[in-house]
Amino acid sequence: MYVCVCNAINLKKVQQAKAEGIRDAGKVFEMYGVESCCGQCINEMNNFLLNENVPTKTLIKVEGSNPSPVTNQTN
Numbered sequence: 522m523y524v525c526v527c528n529a530i531n532l533k534k535v536q537q538a539k540a541e542g543i544r545d546a547g548k549v550f551e552m553y554g555v556e557s558c559c560g561q562c563i564n565e566m567n568n569f570l571l572n573e574n575v576p577t578k579t580l581i582k583v584e585g586s587n588p589s590p591v592t593n594q595t596n
């Protein structure tokens with residue numbers, strides 16, 4: 522599951538950042554040597570970093586458009 526599709530940052534990578542004490546999406550980008558692109562993942566990523574909430578949205582990038590959020594809830 523990608524949390525940040527622009528930079529191919531998946532949930533595992535965000536969990537690794539969180540385990541290292543990172544609590545800000547900007548620092549996650551820094552850790553992986555990338556920069557924010559569209560910014561649509563920032564709130565969801567910060568919410569996960571600051572709380573125990575697992576991201577419920579995946580961003581889908583359609584060629585030539587901004588990523589669109591898709592809810593992943595199964596229930």
Ligand code: FES
Pocket residue numbers: 524525526527528556557558559560561562563580588
């Ligand atoms: S910058 Fe993360 S989805 Fe675009």
